[in-house]
Amino acid sequence: MHLEFFNFFKNMFFRWYQAVAEGNTHNMCSKSPPYKHPETGKVLDDQSLAELFKGPLEKSFAAFFPTLNEQNWEQVLSQKMWSLSDLPYLLKLENMTSYYEKCHYCAKDNCRNNCPVPFDSNLTVLDLLHKLGSEDNVSYFDSGKGKKDVVLNVVFNN
DSSP, rough: OOOHHHHHHHHHHHHHHHHHHHHTTTSSSSSSSOBOOOTTTOBBOOHHHHHHHOOOHHHHHHHOTOOTTTTTTHHHTOSSSSSSOOOOSEEOOOOOOOTTSSSTTOOTTTTTTTTEOOOOOOOOOHHHHHHHTOOOSSSSSSSTTTTTOOEEEEEEOO
């Protein structure tokens, strides 16, 4: 899911790079993007980013999320503070259980945190729905009234 979300948002990052190159950042973060090419380590500019985006999605993702992988995702995504150069945004799953139920995602009692979306190349939205006991994505009109919905939050670093 992380790669699919990044694919959806990558044009926003490219517009940020273009705005910085043109000196027109009034509608975006005015900081210069800190991201580096995953192979060369050189700081990206709008031209090198355009070239990087022509390649495999995994390589582009690695430029924006250099510390995130399937082995360390729990540690990386559970941090309270993170740097823009490591994580431009986080994907979080909203706990929809009632107060005294275990969270469907982290299995903690009284979970009031939004749990990080696992970084797993095989994870799908349907897998998350199955964790909730739902077979499809139209559960709101069932008896649960939204208790079996998967709610994703995108938390951007600024």
